[in-house]
Amino acid sequence: MTDLAAFRMNRAPMRAVTGDDERYLRLGDGGPFVAALKELGERRAEGLAADHLGELSPDLAGVLGDGPVGNWFLRVLRELDGWLTERGNAPEPEAFDEYLAKLLTMLLDREIDLDRFTPGEDADAAWDALVDVLCAALLVTSAGRTAQRATRLLAVGGLVAVRLERCGAFESAEEVYELLRHRAPLLPSPPFPGILPDRRVRLVREATVSDLYVVRSEWRCYEAGEIAEITNVLAGEKLEYRRLSIDEHELTELRSEERATVDEQSDELREQTELSEETQRQVQLAVQADGQVTTSGQYGPTQVDTTVGASADFSVSDAVRRATRLARESVHKAVARVENRRRTERTERTLSRTEVTDAHTLDNPGPGHVRGVYRWVDRVDRYQVFRYPDRLQLEFQFPEPGNALRRLLAAPDQATLDDPGDFTVTVEEITRDSWARLAGEHQVLGVVAPQEETVTVSVTLHGDSSTLTKGEGTWSLAPASVNEEIALPPGYQAEHVELELQANPQLGKFVREYTDAGKDGVETIDRFHAIAVTASLAGLTEWDFHGNGIDNTIQADGTQRKQATYAWKLPTGKQQLPRPVRDRLPVTVVAAGAESVTASALVTCRLTEESYQNWRQGVYDLLLAAHQQAVQEYREEQARLALRGAAALRERSPSRHRQMIQEELRRLVIAWLTGESPFKGRPAVRTAGDGHPDEHTDVAASLDAATEIQFLEQAFEWQNLVYVCYPYYWARPAEWDELRVLDAGDPALAQFLRAGSVRVVVPARPSLQEAVEHWLTFRQPWSGGAPPMPDDKAYLSLAQEIRDQLAPPADGEPGESWEVRLPTAFRWLDETAELPHNPRATLGLPPHQPANPICLNGTDHAGRP
Template sequence: MPPWSGGAQPPVLGHAARSIPKATLVPVKVDGPPRSSGFVEHAYLRRLGLRPDEVAALRGRLTAELPWELLAASAADPGDRPLRAAVLAAAHGPALRALGGELEGLRRADATAEGRARAGRAAAANAAYDHNAAVEPIGMLNLERLEMAPAGIERGELVATVPLAPLEETAVTQKEWSVTSKEFSSIVTDSLENVSETGVTDNTELAQSTTNQLQHSNQFNVTGTVSGGISLISGSASSGMTSQSADSQSATDSRKHATAITQKASARTKQEHKVTITTTTVTGSSETTTRTLRNASPTDAVRIDYFSMMRKWRVRLYRSGLRLTYDLAIPEPAGALRQSYAELASLEARLGPFRFDVPHSDITEKVRAGENQAHYLVLAERYGAAVPLAPGPHPDIHVNVTAPNNDGAAIFDAPPLNVPDRYWIKNLQFRFTSESRTGDYNYNLKVLGSSIPEWNEPFGTHGPVDLADPVNGALLAHASGPCTVSFHLVNNRQTWLSLTAVVEPTDEARRQWQNDVWAALFNAAQTKYYAEQQDLAARAAALRERLNGVDTLTLRREESDEIMKGVLRFLLGADYHLMPSEVVDAFKASVGNDPDRLGRGAGFPGDDTGSLGTSSAAWAAVLGHEAEVAFVNQAIEWENVVTFLYSYFWDAPAAWPFVSRISHPDANRQAFLRAGSARVVLTVRKGWEEAWVRFAEGGFRGAPLPADHPYLTIAREIAAYDDRNYPGIPPANPGSSSLLLEDEVVTTCAAVVQPAAGGAPVLVPVASSEGFDPGTVVVVDEYDDRRIQENATVVRVPDDGHLLLSGLAHRHDGSLTPFPVRRPGHRGTLIAKWNEYTPTSGTDIAVSSPLKDIA
């Protein structure tokens, strides 16, 4: 039996404790009329994108009081006439929402593509406004921590038993075997400093299983992706800002959430311990031994029992702090990051098979409208091709000959017309002069093969006659090579014959030329296309590598920057500029005549004298801007901002096909890129609560907030409550009365303590002053109906039974119920504690265990 089975507590391995950060988000509902600072309405109207004609049409439809003149001026010139948040704050929210609904209906009535797109834009703006108007921006984030430490080994369930009768002896063959077969999970831990490391842990570890279960539970509840410094968020709700009830409710919800999570994790480790999990690496060994077991008692039977051994875990849930949160939703959180993916999609869309759409009929020598040369030469320049010249005109071919005199009939063949290759006869012009012999004779001349009647006359000159004309019989039309014309002559004298052949390229030659030109254009276009394709593919590959080849830490930082930018834009409105125009002018003045330096981010280079090249007034504007930048970065714990990503269909419908198909090897980046909207929970840095509320609600850019402004009051209350020690939280276990950590010191006072006049120190009688040191801050509390709690400083420790505290502001009565005086611990307040068990590979053996002790 274990040495502590007699009642002593098992040792707790504190050095092996695991710590998991956790938080509980509590949205706060403010009683009273709905508030409006105008920023939600301003962002809403900016997303609607009103046009002047739409403003005029809506003004005739709606009867509600709205700033129509300002709306019309902003629609006409949105760049120079921004809407003022102060004016919009005075506008009634339902009236603005009615305007958006009417605008969506007005645009849906337009059946054009532009009308549908603008209707989708209005629908997305209406959905975003409905969400932002319903969410109260002020809330609380309770910072918590789960700590799990091994707390000993205990006997588990019965595995096997061997019964032996009196004096019975038996041989037991025992086969011992060991097989290692584990499932491993890769955990990526990103340091916000400069380290990104990867570790591997066994999935059966309770701490790791709890982390996985927390993430799974969180994603299941939120139906989205959560990112930020504290990613393990559970939710609670509060109606009205009563710190005690809100904190008690959130503590109860957090305990239930944490307990359920660790119970699931413990069940998961037990299941994994029992189930064989196939992995790529399996190592094992086996050994068979035979043992002889003998019951030495002649009267009593015995039983050899085998038990599993269970590891006990001490689980503690601590609440370590409280933060004011500012809650809002922003559209398209990754809008700027998508530009690179749009460029990549454009490059990849241009990649594809080669297509050559120039028909043969386009290869012509004609000069088309707007061109200054033959069209085929225009094509050659377009594709960079060397093309053969078009078959040009050929000189006419002439044959002049004098036929011999003839008193009878004779056939005379004129010398041949040598038509060059790839040309044929287009026109064949014939002229002649002839006369007859003396007497009453006429000469006769007939062109053989022609349909022209013969000439029969005493003398005459004729021509030109186109022998190739179809009317004349189309003699030698489209003939090429040596072409001979034959004549029939009778009684002729002084006969002079002239043939002129007008030639042109043959149809085959022209087709061949078109084919040669088309082939040259095709080859040149293909070569040019493949070169362009290679360049596009290289650019697309380089861009994809640049997008995907980024380390995890840089991805998270980029997403954090985009969230910050989106929050500032949609929280502070269009009249807030990340860099005001006067600061931009100061940057421009600093670079002088080298404007390219401004585009490269090289402002204020300075000169040889050390001057920054700007005036004192401009430099003052820059310093003021930098002070505001410092405030925005310091007031919010941007490293711990929690982001809930919503699906792509909360984006403009026209973007759905593109956004929903964006891919990235990092799952978080892919979800960020695909998000159509995002809910952002800003955690306000401790001590900056009131300043941030004034800034966010318009105090820095308009009239200061009144002292009784509900959000300002809540900010002060949360800031003060964070300094308290969470009184009134019921204990996690009914038998426990202590809510303190080991490093906290507590005592009680059973007397009535009155505040001293003028804030003088007060001597407080206590049960024990051990552990209290001068200069430390203590919490003086009282568990009555008033629940008064205040901080005080230990001025001096006079003896073991008194503490001299700095001036108290309230009366504390411990005569009936002693009130506590505590020095808070540095690690937070314990709000829940319980134990969990996980199996081990060990086995325990016992003889005749009592049945009532066997699980």
């Protein structure tokens, strides 16, 4: 499919194309829509285009979609498009001719000879209608896919036109492919390209379709390089390196627990009964008896002693008293008391001490001296070029690309961010001279330069008079007039106007009054009419001109002193308006007696103070946001350093480094394409800190971000991203000291971290090149429409996307290869103590060797190899 990216005239000034260059597809002047655009200009172009697309005929709607098509030429284009797509746009010439002739014969119901066939007016009308559709679709933001479809059909139609004009078959399938893929359609000019909207994404170079050359690398081996250090151990000396590393960790835990439970219960019952009886008698009797018996005996091992005694005393008197008292008291008391006390105390102290002693075996008990030669280790990488044809390439230039990665990999006990301090910039400090410096100091991308203080608008307006009616004559004429509005640039106001008027007198038969010898009369005369011009700008400034000072309404004939003015130029000079005018400047010119009048206006506009202050405030907001982000990053780093403490730099494998560099460059590219600095991603997870009880996914935010995320990840061949690093001196001078000595075990990583700037080229996926072009112009994913469905050729399956992330595209054509030595930070103890030579020297080989070589054939001064 012919890419919109293939022709820059859609987004840039037209280039002159002469001759019959088949690299360009000439679209012609278009149809009624293009003609209307020329008359309308830029003010209502998008609205007119939208109306045109909404009122397409059934034929055009069918060929752009899947509906029925009645026009035979449009049907040819649709059927041929499908046939070419099935054959990869590269059919054999004989097959192409056979199918095209068969298709035309079927649709036109007559035998067709391609070498003698002429399409006719129906084809011309259909072609102009397609040009109108393309021109309209380029002006409507949401009509990207319509523009793609119209471009494809025009490319197919152009292929048919070339075949019919040649009156002979194509030379090869490759020629058919080139005519379909690489022909740049030339839009009608005017009104294009000036009527097209400006790009929203600016690139280092305009995105163009060409062959992409990717250099891939892999490591091959490691070899000993130059000398890094020489250690000498004298006879009887022992050299020992000792390194002590102490890691101490102490943990103290104290736990105490006490529990007491008391349960007490009391129950009491009291009962008392008392009875008294008293009798008085007069007789008294006393009796007393005593007795006691003692026995002793043994029964087995048991000794038993028994004593029995009795005493009785009875007394009777005249008075007898008897009392009976019964008392019962019951007390029940239960007490349950449980006490549980628990105390746990734990103290743990762990001390880990690690002592590392590097004792190089340089113990020299012998009589001779010992030498150890350490050499740098070089890594040998092999590079190979792969060619990928027909890729839309986007080029970027990023300053200090390794900043974020360097902070991540830097030793955590050393801060990599300086304290941003307080934000002291004021709006008044932001001027035309200082904004670039302030943006650089705060590392803000996307700051727009201020508009020019003054701009000029030049327009030419034309007006005609009504046609004279024939007859005996007429007393008056309809004047030639101009009544238009000059559109002024947004944010500007008109202050000075320079107007030049040109009027052509009217020639006709007029009735004139005259005075001759004191008598008044009327006569009919064929002459040029005198001209009187009145011009007005916004009702503020007016000019009046009367031709040649003639009072009569008709110019005199040639016998008199007054001569007719055939073309009258009236310059007004530069005039200042009494008050500024914004948005539109009305222009009214009335030329009485003129057949036509032309007004050329040069309007000088000055930027309004309101627009300038809005720009300053916008720059201030960007600077403030960048400073707040810097403060946040600095605080996060300080917190991270406080938690992690001192630790050594931990590098990863070279493969992991390459992946990290690729991801970092992808982030920078996406930030550029989205116009965000800094780029904050598309977060759709809400945490407890956002006022929610737990972490959860924001479904609405996920849906909003999904379309953009999938487009930016799928629209480019990220595995074919290529870059080249430029040295540290393109970075900020304050970073030079750190960057120039930065080193790492992986040479590629060290080069990226030291880079002051990096040039990046990213190719678009061939099936989505038009969508990428649409994004560059409007920043809308999927050409302003919905994402492609599985039956769409632009759809990317999950399996294909996984494969593309793991391996480069398969259509790369391998080219030349070479190997390069890259220095590393590793050292190698040479097997011998001999000073090395370079066994792979490539300079000064015969017959260009030095006249007096110092190293003879790779040997030292002693002649040893």
